[in-house]
Every structure is written in structure tokens, then in C-alpha cells.
Amino acid sequence: MRPFLSLALIAALPLTLAGCAARSPEAEEVVVYTSLDEPYARPVLEAFTRDTGVRVQPVYDTEANKSRGLAQRILAERGRPRADVFWSSEVMQMLSLRKAGVLQPYRPKSAEDIPARYRDPEGAWTGFAARFRVLVYYQPKVKTPPQSLLDLEEPAWRGATVMADPQFGTTMTEAAALFQRLGSDRARAHYRKRRENGVRIVDGNSVAAETVARGDALVGQTDTDDALIRIDQKRPLGMLFPDQKGIGALLIPNTAALIAGGPHRDQGERFLEYLLRPETELTLANLPSRQLPLHESLKEKLPEAVRPLAKVRAMEIDYSRLQERYDEVDAFLREVFAQ
Amino acid sequence: VTELRVAAAAATAAPRARRRPLRLGGWPGMLVAALFVLPPLLWLAAAMGEALLHSGPAVFDRISRALLGRSLLLAGTGALLAAALGVPYGWLTARYHLPARPLLLLASLLPVLLPPYAAGYAWMVLFSKEGALNAALLRWGWVRAPIEPFGSWLAAAVVLAFCYWPILAWLTHLSARAVPRSLDDTARLALPDGAAARWAAAPLLRAALPAGALLVFLLALADFGVENGLQVRVYPVEIVNAFQKDWNAGQVARLALPLVAAILALVMLQLRCLERTPVEGSAEPVTHLLPGALPRWGGAAFCVGVLAFSFAVPFGVLIASSLPLSTYPEVWAESADHFGNTLVTAGGGALLAVAIALLYGWHARGRRLAGLDLALTLPYALPASLIGIAMIQLLNRPGLPGWLYGSLGGLVWLYVALFYPFAHKALQPAWARVDPELLDEAAVAGAGGWTRFGVVAWPAVRGYAAAGGALVAVLSAREMDATALLRVPGGDTLAFRIQDYLHFAPGPNVSALCVLVVALSAAVVGSVAAWAWRAEG
Numbered sequence: 001m002r003p004f005l006s007l008a009l010i011a012a013l014p015l016t017l018a019g020c021a022a023r024s025p026e027a028e029e030v031v032v033y034t035s036l037d038e039p040y041a042r043p044v045l046e047a048f049t050r051d052t053g054v055r056v057q058p059v060y061d062t063e064a065n066k067s068r069g070l071a072q073r074i075l076a077e078r079g080r081p082r083a084d085v086f087w088s089s090e091v092m093q094m095l096s097l098r099k100a101g102v103l104q105p106y107r108p109k110s111a112e113d114i115p116a117r118y119r120d121p122e123g124a125w126t127g128f129a130a131r132f133r134v135l136v137y138y139q140p141k142v143k144t145p146p147q148s149l150l151d152l153e154e155p156a157w158r159g160a161t162v163m164a165d166p167q168f169g170t171t172m173t174e175a176a177a178l179f180q181r182l183g184s185d186r187a188r189a190h191y192r193k194r195r196e197n198g199v200r201i202v203d204g205n206s207v208a209a210e211t212v213a214r215g216d217a218l219v220g221q222t223d224t225d226d227a228l229i230r231i232d233q234k235r236p237l238g239m240l241f242p243d244q245k246g247i248g249a250l251l252i253p254n255t256a257a258l259i260a261g262g263p264h265r266d267q268g269e270r271f272l273e274y275l276l277r278p279e280t281e282l283t284l285a286n287l288p289s290r291q292l293p294l295h296e297s298l299k300e301k302l303p304e305a306v307r308p309l310a311k312v313r314a315m316e317i318d319y320s321r322l323q324e325r326y327d328e329v330d331a332f333l334r335e336v337f338a339q
Numbered sequence: 340v341t342e343l344r345v346a347a348a349a350a351t352a353a354p355r356a357r358r359r360p361l362r363l364g365g366w367p368g369m370l371v372a373a374l375f376v377l378p379p380l381l382w383l384a385a386a387m388g389e390a391l392l393h394s395g396p397a398v399f400d401r402i403s404r405a406l407l408g409r410s411l412l413l414a415g416t417g418a419l420l421a422a423a424l425g426v427p428y429g430w431l432t433a434r435y436h437l438p439a440r441p442l443l444l445l446a447s448l449l450p451v452l453l454p455p456y457a458a459g460y461a462w463m464v465l466f467s468k469e470g471a472l473n474a475a476l477l478r479w480g481w482v483r484a485p486i487e488p489f490g491s492w493l494a495a496a497v498v499l500a501f502c503y504w505p506i507l508a509w510l511t512h513l514s515a516r517a518v519p520r521s522l523d524d525t526a527r528l529a530l531p532d533g534a535a536a537r538w539a540a541a542p543l544l545r546a547a548l549p550a551g552a553l554l555v556f557l558l559a560l561a562d563f564g565v566e567n568g569l570q571v572r573v574y575p576v577e578i579v580n581a582f583q584k585d586w587n588a589g590q591v592a593r594l595a596l597p598l599v600a601a602i603l604a605l606v607m608l609q610l611r612c613l614e615r616t617p618v619e620g621s622a623e624p625v626t627h628l629l630p631g632a633l634p635r636w637g638g639a640a641f642c643v644g645v646l647a648f649s650f651a652v653p654f655g656v657l658i659a660s661s662l663p664l665s666t667y668p669e670v671w672a673e674s675a676d677h678f679g680n681t682l683v684t685a686g687g688g689a690l691l692a693v694a695i696a697l698l699y700g701w702h703a704r705g706r707r708l709a710g711l712d713l714a715l716t717l718p719y720a721l722p723a724s725l726i727g728i729a730m731i732q733l734l735n736r737p738g739l740p741g742w743l744y745g746s747l748g749g750l751v752w753l754y755v756a757l758f759y760p761f762a763h764k765a766l767q768p769a770w771a772r773v774d775p776e777l778l779d780e781a782a783v784a785g786a787g788g789w790t791r792f793g794v795v796a797w798p799a800v801r802g803y804a805a806a807g808g809a810l811v812a813v814l815s816a817r818e819m820d821a822t823a824l825l826r827v828p829g830g831d832t833l834a835f836r837i838q839d840y841l842h843f844a845p846g847p848n849v850s851a852l853c854v855l856v857v858a859l860s861a862a863v864v865g866s867v868a869a870w871a872w873r874a875e876g
Binding site for chain 2: 032042055056057058059060068069072075076077079080082083168202203204210214
């Protein structure tokens with residue numbers, strides 16, 4: 001029996017060591033689930049640890065499952081929450097979590113200066129550092145790019161457009177915004193026509209931008225960060241803000257919230273205060289992703305890199321009501337884009 | 340103990356002379372193995388049973404049929420191509436006087452060090468639309484449009500064939516070397532040398548080749564990384580996507596049911612074939628090598644060509660595309676934690692899997708429970724994401740499971756559940772080398788269990804244990820799809836990082852990470868080989 005016991009002990013050792021390696025009870029830590037691209041989120045998380053001594057244990061989302069994967073994980077873990085803070089790169093999934101009752105209302109003092117329309121009325125979540133939805137086009141072949149999302153329904157763009165799976169991330173938020181702004185019938189017709197027009201669905205906005213930059217599609221929908229990175233790399237990619245003479249381009253803020261029952265409540269609050277400071281918005285504005293600060297106090301002090309974004313005509317959306325049609329939009333998109 | 344050591348060494352040197360089943364009860368070892376490996380399988384079985392019983396849309400619907408058809412086509416093509424590369428390679432290195440024959444044989448292990456997704460990424464870089472290769476092909480007029488692997492199941496099958504042909508090469512090689520010399524000599528009395536060699540080896544090859552081809556087929560069927568990178572929609576990719584969308588494990592189990600049913604049947608068949616496959620060569624002197632200048636030089640050229648396309652070219656592309664060298668310090672600064680997590684989880688998984696396999700083997704020598712053996716072997720053939728999903732369902736709950744869910748321990752258990760079959764199968768033939776009479780004598784002489792294990796059994800099985808451990812460590816270090824699902828806060832691994840970057844922004848950092856994973860795998864295999872070499876004298 002001794003070999004059995006000895007080997008059983010050996011067998012138990014790696015599990016124990018691995019468990020201990022991941023959890024040091026003395027260390028202050030906060031678990032942050034974030035769907036912002038890791039290269040842009042990491043500097044903020046590292047700065048927080050440097051400034052406060054609180055270690056951040058991040059879980060980033062994969063590009064293909066933006067926000068939705070993490071939101072679903074938070075819902076699945078609601079019986080025993082593991083995350084303290086959810087930092088989403090968009091709005092829709094945050095609204096789903098709010099509806100499900102897994103967010104802990106908290107009004108960060110550092111975010112009081114952010115306009116009310118970017119915050120949940122009851123303090124469940126706060127928006128900050130926004131990106132725009134944009135159209136990108138392959139410059140060598142597209143001399144007259146479309147000016148509106150609705151232009152992509154036209155036969156001229158048959159088989160030539162690309163977008164991320166609209167069941168995820170900012171592409172989902174864009175769909176919900178179009179349902180709110182255009183009305184259900186027009187929005188449904190738009191997506192049906194896009195499908196009939198052969199829109200290519202890829203895994204994530206960066207893949208959509210990359211597909212256009214490679215010339216595999218002529219026009220694509222993506223976010224400013226994914227477009228600007230490639231333009232900075234001198235790729236043959238043009239970018240424009242759609243519907244400047246119409247409904248405007250969709251502005252999508254990051255959103256952040258405390259998770260109810262998270263294991264490190266105090267550290268979670270500290271992190272949220274840190275994340276929503278004007279200084280953090282400036283950090284995010286100065287990164288290659290160029291996210292537009294929303295603090296009123298920063299309006300006159302915007303970094304050079306994001307000043308053009310402040311002049312873009314933004315779509316008028318009631319963010320806190322985007323969720324109302326979530327189930328309808330989700331079911332419709334599944335039906336139209338099921339592969 | 341010294342006398343026992345001498346006797347054990349003698350017994351290990353001539354293991355086949357005295358085999359007999361042992362009468363030890365096997366339950367403790369079997370129980371431990373079952374505790375670690377079976378829970379996710381049981382969860383899957385229950386979820387699928389519920390899917391069958393539940394009245395809802397048909398389980399084998401249009402989407403499942405399309406996915407299964409594409410997955411089977413891809414895996415079948417991959418297996419056929421792997422056979423076309425591996426069988427001649429194995430035969431040539433076994434039976435012909437090739438120049439640098441031992442080196443060619445050793446080099447056939449190199450493609451195994453390259454994770455399939457890294458190979459797929461390298462071919463994507465090589466055939467990038469704006470790349471030099473496509474530009475040259477267009478300039479020479481060899482193609483009318485740039486060749487692109489994106490979205491092509493055939494490209495995925497070719498990449499997988501380049502990764503898995505060594506399995507068929509080694510099984511062919513071992514079968515050819517296992518032919519008794521006397522049989523070979525007798526055949527040559529009536530047939531020319533080449534025909535005699537083929538005739539004598541035919542019975543062994545008939546067992547080995549289906550086993551090898553089925554193994555490659557199953558590995559290709561379960562592969563996620565290559566298809567995910569190339570954006571080919573097959574079952575393993577859709578399982579991950581479907582789960583990420585809603586985290587509805589029951590729905591995913593329902594989606595995967597047709598695939599799992601097919602895999603179960605194929606694994607049973609594969610195990611039957613594998614049992615009849617020689618893996619240790621012949622007890623007689625090995626057969627002589629065949630002469631001939633054409634096979635000698637032509638064969639060598641073929642082998643070098645296969646190695647070039649399956650390792651040198653993709654690895655070279657990875658190195659070239661990871662330059663400048665300053666990429667490496669940058670990647671290291673970003674990924675040192677991920678590297679540490681990979682070491683802890685892959686190393687822990689390998690140690691645990693080998694310890695369990697030793698425990699199982701020690702208690703179960705001479706005994707086989709076919710059903711348990713099948714269940715313990717099954718996970719290698721399933722899409723890893725299914726095991727990952729099952730583990731999430733098992734661990735995402737209060738108490739000890741919840742502690743594991745939030746720590747690297749969960750990943751260690753995941754890797755054990757996924758890759759235990761490799762430790763299990765690697766150690767299975769080793770127990771035949773342990774002399775049961777010597778064990779009995781040691782027991783009569785008063786040696787305790789640990790002494791009997793350490794002095795009699797361990798010298799006979801340690802080489803197999805090391806090989807199994809290295810295999811589990813390498814496979815764990817590169818595991819991608821299940822790791823991406825069972826995320827641990829602050830516990831991301833190198834493979835996960837590669838997967839994320841592949842979608843987000845492929846570039847020099849992805850290539851450098853792939854090179855790091857290959858280097859890690861080479862270091863593990865090299866260290867274990869060096870240790871085994873020293874231990875075996």
C-alpha cells in the first residue's frame with residue numbers, strides 16, 4: 001500500500017502547487033474581466049498595480065468573442081462570482097448583465113464629470129473612453145467609398161464587404177443602435193439586404209480591418225482603433241465616419257462596473273475609481289487605439305491624436321435603452337447570420 | 340537491495356522470457372485514474388443522454404451534418420496525405436542504406452515539436468497575399484491569382500498531414516524492423532530482395548498502418564488550432580464558438596453528439612488495431628538493409644524533402660517573420676508570466692499524469708478492464724474544448740472545485756484529463772518488462788512495496804514514464820482551445836496568447852511566441868532524452 005500512498009501524494013502535489021502559485025493570500029489583488037484589446041488594457045492595469053500595490057489578475061476576452069464570452073462567463077459564475085470588475089469595450093453586454101442583476105451599483109467619484117448619458121441612471125455601470133464605428137476601404141481599388149452604412153446594401157458592393165459577427169462586441173452594439181435609430185423594420189431590412197448582398201462575416205473587428213487592408217474585401221465595418229493601427233502601419237486602408245449627413249457615426253464608450261458579490265470588493269472599488277479618472281482616459285487617448293475621452297473637464301485639453309474624433313457627428317442614441325430590444329436583435333441576427 | 344538491483348537489471352535486459360499475469364488487485368490505481376479522467380467524460384455522457392431524451396430539434400440536423408461532413412473530409416484527406424509522406428519515410432529509413440539514416444530517423448521527430456497551429460500560421464505567412472512567394476509565382480506566371488490558404492479545408496488538411504506524418508513513419512519503421520530475420524531470409528529464397536521485404540513485413544504493416552492512419556485521422560478530426568487560424572468551419576471550431584456565444588453547455592453537448600458518436604466508434608477500432616501493432620521491434624536480430632543506389636539517394640532526397648516541408652520551411656518562416664531580434668525581448672517582457680504559467684501547468688500536468696499512470700500500472704499489472712481502458716483513452720480523440728466545457732461545469736461551484744476553478748490547479752487537472760491517455764499508453768508496454776518472479780522473491784525476502792517498486796519496477800519503466808511525461812508536457816504546453824475556455828485570472832498560457840494574437844494582430848510577436856513554444860518543447864524533449872540516456876547507461 002505504501003507505493004500507492006506515495007504516488008497519491010506525488011499526484012496531489014502539482015495540483016496543490018499550481019493552486020498556491022495562483023493564489024497568495026497575503027497579496028492584495030483584484031480580478032478584472034476585460035474585453036478591451038489586451039495591448040490597450042494592459043498599460044492601465046500595470047499602472048494601477050504600480051500606483052496602488054494591488055495586483056490585477058486579468059482575464060482578457062478573445063478577439064472573436066468580444067464582450068459576449070466574458071459576459072456569459074460572469075452570468076455562469078453568478079452563484080460564486082470570480083470577477084470583481086467587468087471592463088467592457090462596449091455597451092450591450094454590460095446592459096445584459098445589468099438586466100440580469102449581477103452588477104453592483106456604485107457611483108465612482110472620479111466619474112462624476114462624465115456626462116449622464118454615458119452612465120447608468122442607477123450607477124450600475126459607467127461609460128468612458130469611446131471609439132467610433134467606422135467604414136474602412138481598400139484604397140487601391142475604391143476611389144468612391146460608400147458614405148453611409150445603408151449604401152452597403154447596394155448591388156455595387158455585392159460580395160465586396162466584410163464585418164465581424166454581429167452577435168458579438170461592438171458590431172452587436174451597432175446592430176442594436178440601428179434598431180433603435182432606424183426602427184425595427186428598416187434595420188431588419190438592412191441586415192437582410194446585407195446578407196443577400198454577400199457580406200462576409202469574420203472573427204472580430206481587427207480581422208475585418210485586416211481583410212480590407214489585404215484587399216480581400218473592398219469595404220468593411222470596424223472600430224477606430226482597428227482601422228487607425230493599420231493606417232499608422234501605412235497599409236492601403238482608407239477610413240471614414242459614416243452617415244455624417246444623416247444619422248451620424250456610432251460612438252461606443254467602454255463601460256465598467258463592479259460585479260455583485262465579487263471576492264475583493266474594496267480593491268474593485270479602488271480599481272474602478274482609478275479606471276474612470278481623467279488621467280486614465282488620457283492614457284487611453286494617447287495609445288495607438290486613440291479612444292476619445294468623455295470627461296467634460298478634458299474637452300479643452302484633448303490630446304492632438306484624438307481632436308479630429310471630437311468633431312465627428314455622433315449618432316444620437318439612448319445607451320441605457322439599447323438593451324430593451326436585445327432579445328429581438330439577438331434572435332434576428334442569429335436567424336439571418338446562422339452559418 | 341544491491342542483489343535485487345543486479346537481478347532487476349538482468350530481468351530488464353531480457354524481459355520477454357518470463358511474463359505472466361500478476362494477481363495483485365488493481366482497484367486503487369484504477370480508482371485514482373478514474374477520479375482524474377472520467378468526471379468530464381461522465382458529465383459529457385450525461386449531457387448527451389439528456390440531449391437525446393429531450394424533445395427538441397433533431398440532434399443530427401442540417402448544421403451538424405454539414406459540420407460532420409467537412410470535418411470527416413478534412414481529417415480523411417489529412418490522414419491520406421500523412422500516409423503518403425510517412426509510410427515511404429518509415430520504410431526507407433527501416434530497410435534501406437540511406438546516408439545519415441539514424442539522423443533522418445531522429446529528425447523525423449522535429450515536426451512533432453511544431454504545434455499544428457504554429458505550422459498553419461507559418462504557411463499563412465508564407466502565402467500571404469502581399470508576400471514575396473505569391474509575388475514571385477504571379478511574376479513567373481505560375482498562378483493567375485495569389486494562392487491563399489484562408490478558408491480552405493484542403494490547406495488545413497495539408498498542414499495537419501505535415502504535422503502528423505511522423506506517427507505513420509514510426510509505426511511503419513517499427514513494423515519493418517520487427518520482421519523476424521529468419522522470415523525475411525526465407526522470403527528472399529523465393530523473391531527478389533525488395534519484394535521479399537514487403538512480403539515479410541506485410542502482416543505487421545496491415546496492423547500498424549490502419550492504427551496509425553486512424554490515429555492521425557482522429558487527431559486531425561479533433562484539431563482546433565489550424566482550422567481556427569485558417570478560418571475553416573469544422574466541428575471543434577464551432578463547438579468553441581457556440582459555447583462562447585451563450586455558455587450553454589447542454590446545447591454544445593447536443594451539437595457535438597454526432598461527432599462524439601463517430602469518434603467513439605473510431606477509437607474502439609483504433610485501439611484494436613493498435614493492440615496488434617508492434618511497438619518494440621523483434622527479439623531476433625534485425626533484418627538486413629537493402630542495397631540499391633536509386634533508393635539510397637532517391638530515398639534520402641525524399642526524406643529530406645519531407646523534413647523540409649514539414650519542419651524546416653515552416654520553422655524557418657517563423658524565425659524569419661519574428662525578426663528583428665528585438666522582438667524577443669519585447670515578447671518576453673509581455674509574456675514572461677504566460678511562460679511561467681505554461682511551465683507550471685504543463686509540468687504539473689505531466690507529473691500528475693505520469694504519477695497516475697504509474698499508480699495504475701503498478702496496481703493493474705497483467706489485468707485489463709477493456710471498458711475502463713477505452714474510457715481512459717478516449718479524451719485524446721475528443722475536441723479538447725468539449726473536455727474544457729465539461730471541466731467548467733464540474734469546477735464552477737463552491738468548495739474545492741471552485742478553488743481549483745480559480746487557480747492554475749484547474750488547468751493542471753484539465754491537462755491531465757486531456758492527455759492522460761498518452762502517459763497511460765506510453766507506460767502500458769513497460770510493465771511487461773517488470774519481472775513478476777523477482778517481485779515475488781523481493782516480497783518473500785521482506786522488501787516493502789516502495790522498495791519493490793523503486794528497485795525492481797522503476798528501472799524497467801522509467802524510460803517509458805519519461806517519454807510519456809515529455810509527451811504530456813509538450814501537448815499541455817501547446818494546448819489552445821480548452822485553455823481558452825477554462826480561463827484562470829492571471830493564468831493565461833503562451834498558447835492562449837498565440838490564439839488571441841492570431842485573431843487580434845498577427846505579426847512578429849506571434850511568430851516569436853510560436854518559436855518560444857517550439858523551444859520549450861525541444862527543451863523538454865531534450866532534457867528527458869538526456870536523462871533517459873544517462874539513466875539507461
